Amino acid sequence: MSKKTVVSVQLLCSKCRQKVMKLIATIEGITSIVLDPSKNTVTVIGEADPVKIICKVRKFRKSASIMSVGPPKEEKKDMVIPCTPKVCQRCDVWYVVSDDFYGYCTIM
Structure with missing residues (x-):
């Protein structure tokens, strides 16, 4: 029996949305x-x-909650994605990588 579950979760940036989508997609x-x-x-x-x-x-998000559970209804398929910040502060991670300028072969 198919059902429609609506979950309330904070989706601040594209990385947040992608992570939530990947987590939910793993469920059978x-x-x-x-x-x-x-x-x-x-x-x-x-x-x-x-x-x-x-x-x-x-x-991923501790503040998630179930809003409603019920039978699925046919909905219109309009997908509008508003302009949001590139990443939120929680997802913004900086990596420090050093450049090795002596990466070429030293045998010759």
Whole structure:
């Protein structure tokens, strides 16, 4: 039996959205995942257990909660992604890499 689960989670940047999408996609029995960054919701349609969905999302964002669970309805397929910051402060990680200028062969 397919059901529609709406999860409230903070989606601040594209990395946040990508991470949440990857976490939810690992659950078996999901047919559709729709992210809505303007409302900070993720809509999951499929046979997956809502408890498993919320547990996966809470591994990344502690403040995730289930808004509703019910039968799926046909929705319009308009996907509008508003302009958001490139990365949020939580996802912004800097790596320091040193340049090795002597990487060429020294045998010759």
